[in-house]
Amino acid sequence: MTGDEFTLFGAPRRRQHRLLGWAMRLIGTFLSFFGALFFIAGFSRMRTIFSPLGTTDPLWYRVVTVGAIAFAAAVSLLGGRRLRRRGRRHSVPVLRTMADAKHSPYVLYLRPFTSDVMGATMPHAFSRFQRVGGSLVNTSTRTVEEQISRSFGSLARVIAVGQPDETLPLLGAARLYLPLNDWQPTVASLIDDARLVLLAAGTSEGTLWELRQCLRRRAPQTLLISIYTDESEYDAFREKAEAIFRQEADCLRRGSDADQCPPRLPAYPPLSNPQRVKWLPTPRGYIRFDTDWTPHLIRLDPTSVRGWTEEGRHRRLNREQLLPFMGTVLRELSAAEHAADQADAGRCMTVAELESALRAMRSNGATDETPISVLMSGTGRFLAIEDKRDTVAGSGGAQGGPEHTTEPIAQAGGRAPFAIELPLLYAEEILRERRANGTTDADTLQIDFSARGRLLGVRHHTGGDAPEKPSTLIDESGAGH
Incomplete structure (x- = not known):
């Protein structure tokens, strides 16, 4: 990420209040409901304007009554729609x-x-x-x-x-x-x-x-x-x-x-x-x-x-x-x-290279909770990994060879290349789970995300074949990551 990615942008002139917005939407729904009732009542009374049977009210009174009901219906319907729309703007x-x-x-x-x-x-x-x-x-x-x-x-x-x-x-x-x-x-x-x-x-x-x-x-x-x-x-x-x-x-x-x-x-x-x-x-x-x-x-x-x-x-x-x-x-x-x-696939680390890099981190004193950074393509392909301790110390070198980081990385899936951090133990568990599903040394890994950015699972690619169905790590109906 660049240094200005956390610079604050502006905001609308009025502060949003979700609770107020939901209240406006609720009131607007009630107004629309009562407006529909007024509309039905006004339509029913309209048939009796010129029919004096069963009533002693003068004509002008019946006309005014129907007009008042129609006006109330219009105000309720339009006001309810306006409130519902205004309330949603708070969300x-x-x-x-x-x-x-x-x-x-x-x-x-x-x-x-x-x-x-x-x-x-x-x-x-x-x-x-x-x-x-x-x-x-x-x-x-x-x-x-x-x-x-x-x-x-x-x-x-x-x-x-x-x-x-x-x-x-x-x-x-x-x-x-x-x-x-x-x-x-x-x-x-x-x-x-x-x-x-x-x-x-x-x-x-x-x-x-x-x-x-x-x-x-x-x-x-x-x-x-x-x-x-x-x-x-x-x-x-x-x-x-x-x-x-x-x-x-x-x-x-x-x-x-x-x-x-x-x-x-x-x-x-x-x-x-x-x-x-x-x-x-x-x-x-x-x-x-x-x-x-x-x-x-x-x-x-x-x-x-x-x-x-x-x-x-x-x-x-x-x-x-x-x-x-x-x-x-x-x-x-x-x-x-x-x-x-x-285009990104040719720069992916294989499963064997990923395992070798993790073993090297272990031999350098990394523990289960040691954070590692995984460089990924826009579609979630594993391109390189690095020990965050080395980055803090100033080395900044990615594990797995320079060929994975020196060439420009293509943008795919509507996302630029990005890095995620996770504990060393979790990365090892991902590899063990993939091995249990038949992953070989020459295969490459890819994380699947939903359109909203939620983590769906990890799958592997074999040489030229279609990727197998991803395993579910986090259910889409869950809270996401």
Whole structure:
């Protein structure tokens, strides 16, 4: 870790209180419940306004009564949704150091702050009532950014840079707050170590700088561009992005044909039937890249699908258009990570080398509780080990030979190479357990982590064969490590 990984970042202007947040969510749930009851009662009384049978109340009194019930229903429903959403903002994770951000794999969500207005909206299936009654018939309080974070959360936790002046973090990705005058080095470091970068298209200077850094630092399969804008704004982004592609042509040609032309972003495809537009999804499309930076754009087109309801059309849109595209993104991402993982494999210590290094530590006076440092690739492969006593004494030499540490180590699995500390006895127990499962001298070891960074188990790789199923060291349902 670098020396600035424990430097404190900023925080939202208002302090978060989880207990207050849960209280607001509970009150909001009750308000929504009573609002639904008021709505049902008002609808029942509406049928009696012009029917004087069974009542002696004057007409104006019946009208006022129904109006009061409808008003109470609207206030309860809208107030309840607002409280529930506000309460959840008290529970959004705020990352205070770089170590907090990088302790496990993550998806980096980069967007212009102007798009936060769109990200904080709550889209719903009843889009024909979007401006007036939609908030009354929609029971969900999940925002656009929450939906995005939920979708990509299966890969890793989603983090984003928060606006420095916001009162509470917006719902969705975990937030970190950077200084206005020194944010670029931190964002560049986050771009380096992210498993996937999701960049919202925009023409601001900050967004274009982030795009340039992604072209320089990322494999093409690990960059995804989301489109929130209409045709004219996308064309403006496309023009400026292609200028950056031309300027960064040398970076884009890494490992490919030197005569390859810089890529050009696809044009914004028209809707199949513009006359049928009732709602547009958010985001409206995505761009992915092949290994040679060839871009592929999908525009989510609700006019090309049919269904009995708006919700049914929305689900069919996801099933027929978005899911196949995202399946391709995941396959390409897995292929890129596998290639980086194989690059690390040639520098792994074998089981025999690990055992020899541990025996050498024992002969140098190490005890069961002596801490050792294990250098690992981004996917958890054992690259080298060292005695922490030697590091404190100033030797700093890794056990197992210099060939394991002198060459650059590839990033794989959305994580830069890292080191973990554990007692000598625990490392010996891992090796004994692997030996009991048939590990040979030439095999290599790898630790498996969940998307949230929890330790799942240790497996071994044999010469060119697929790794066997990892043994469980810590159950995923447990507290983690």
